[in-house]
Amino acid sequence: MAETKDEKFMSRRRSAALKAFKVKDERVATFKKVAAILQKSEIDRTAEETGILASCSDVVKEVNLRQEKRDRIKARLEEIEDAPEILEEKCIRLAAAISRATSLAVYTGAGISTAASIPDYRGTNGVWTRMQQGKDIGNHDLSQAEPTLTHMALYALYKARILKHVVSQNCDGLHLRSGIPRNFLSEVHGNMYVEVCRTCKPSREYWRLFDVTEKTARYQHGTGRLCHRCNSILQDSIVHFGERGNLPWPINWNGATRAAKQADVILCLGSSLKVLKKYPWLWQMDKPVQKRASLYIINLQWTPKDENAVLKINGKCDEVMRKIMSHLGLEIPLYNRTKDPIFFHAIKLQNDEQFTKTQPCLEEPAIKEPLSQSSDENVKCMVEEIDKKDCISSLAVTDITTTYPAPFFTALPFLSMGLPFPPMYMYPQLTPLFYYPFIQIPNMPVETPKPKPACSFCMEHEGSLTCLYYQRDGDCPEPINIKNEQKQEEGDSLVIRADTSIASPKNPGWFGKGYRKGMKRKR
Structure with missing residues (x-):
């Protein structure tokens, strides 16, 4: 039986x-x-093996290229x-660049937290490196971590008004705990201590004293707790690989984009930059090469941005930052748990929420409650000092006239004569008010309502009447104008609203895809 056409084709x-x-x-x-x-x-190769290499020159070339790539x-x-002498010279150069900078932006990675016993990812002993080698990554209690010397050095640069913004890939929350306000911080991969309610508009934030990511994973962000306002399920703020982070806080893409655009010096600390290199707006790629910020x-x-850097320093972050701050003449403050904002602004779990977590809580400082009380007392003292300087007491007004007022009994004869009040010459200190109504006595005391601090913690430690971190009750701040602060009367006092809230980014994109699409449309 002859094969059909289909069978022949298939064979x-x-x-x-x-x-x-x-x-x-x-x-x-x-x-x-x-x-x-x-x-x-x-020497060890046989004649046959040498002949094989000679006959397969193209294969030999490709094998050598592959080996070179693996070695690289x-x-x-x-x-x-x-080397120590090279490191010192580089630190002097970097300190000089920072001192000349008008807008310094810092990009940080896991390398700045290794001193806090938090493992990095791509280091020789990093999490992913150990996983690729089939080794155990070990148990790491992040609740014991505290801000390192590098974190506190960046805080000192912020206090000196040199540092304008920090873009962090870390989820450990140590930047915020070091004292850097959230307006100056973009935690682009989230914060392990922050859970949010996406249903509330604007999103309501809850700062906790424990790791809220215990029950969460990629595309599964529910923490098992409910919002106190709308009763919706709370979610963590972590951004996993393949996800798009669009939370206004703590991600703050708008702040990162604005700071990167205005920066004239960009300092990268402890980051491999394999993720951040995908975001072109962080590197001013829309500007000519000559007009881009200086990169350190x-x-x-090795990082993929080494070729574009003005200076690359191979060293540990804490050691390098200690040298740089010494050359700048700035003191690095020590971390103080009583000044850690997380212990003041964190929202404690309610009685019915205690079973929703098993992670250990951060150990609170020994003195916490007196902290807020002392801050209120300091506010009162400051207000009283202002009153003494700006206002003149009633005794000062009476000093304008030196005549001693007559006692009350001297007015009895005039009252018996039917006069409604005794002659004004008996009370000369009141005469200008009655006989010269158009004359204004200088420096008269005027009772003006005094602003109440929205956050006594920030008033005491940061000298700000507004909350720089989070509202203590978890309320999201209302937007205000920085130049003309909106003041709202509540009873006899004025309350200044908290810091500005920035709208969520239109499309931050993932690995720069949104940016490239926008550039194509413009062209």
Whole structure:
């Protein structure tokens, strides 16, 4: 029985596929054989092996290229430290650049938190490195972590008005705990201590004393607790790989974009930059090369931005920042738990929420309650001092006239004569008010309502009447104008609203996709 056309076609197709597989298997076998020969020294190679290498020159070339690529990747993973004299010279150069900067933006990675016993990701002992090697990543209690010397150095630069913004890839919340206000901070991968209600508009935030990501994962962000206002399920603020972070806080993409656009110096600390390199708006890629910000990198490993950097420092962040701050003449403050804003602004769990977490809480400082009381007393003292300076007491007004007022009994004869009040010469200190109504006595005391601080913690430690971190009851701040602060009367006092809230970004994109689409439309 003759084969049909379809059977002939299928047999030819099957034989062609088998032939292709056979050729591929032979090439793979040749690659393995050539690679094994190349691993031997030239003295140990036989005449037959030398002939194989001569006949497969193209395979030898490709094997050598692959080996060079593997060696290059392996070398990039190595942690290299500069010699002490070279490190000192580089630190002087970086300190000079920071002192000249008008707008300094800092991008931080996991490398600045390793001193707090938090492992990094791509380091020689990082989480992903150990996972690729099949090793156990170990148990790490992040609740014991505290801001490191680098965190406090950045806080000192902020207090000196040198640092304008921090873009952090870390989720440990140590930047916020060091004292840097959230308006100056963009935690682009979220904060492990912050959970939010996306139903409330604007989104309501809850700052906790424990890790809220216990029950969350990629595309599963429910924490098991409910919003106190709308009873919706709370979610963590963490951004996993493949997800798009669009929360106004703590991600703050708008603040990061604005700071990157205005920066004239960008300092990268402890970051491999393999993620941040995907966001072109952080590197002023829309500007000519000559007009972009000067880039400085501090990292032990290679980064993809090393070629674009003015200076690359291979060193540990704490050691380098200590030298830089010394050259700048700035003192690095020590971390103080009583000044940690998380212990004042965190919202404690209600009685019915205690079972929703098993993670350990941060150990609160020994003195917490007197903190707010002392701050209120300080506010009262400051207000009283202002009153003494700006206002003149009633005794000062009476000093304008030196005549001693007559006693009350001297007015009795005039009252018996039917006069409604005694003559004004008996009370000369009141005469100007009655006889010269158009004359204004200088520096008369005027009772003006005094502003109440919205946050006594920020008033005491940061000298601000407004809350720089979070409202203590979890309320999101209402937007205000920084130049003309809106003041709303409540009874006899004035309350100044908290810091400005920035609208959510239109489309931050993922790895720069949204940015490239926008550029195509403009062209």
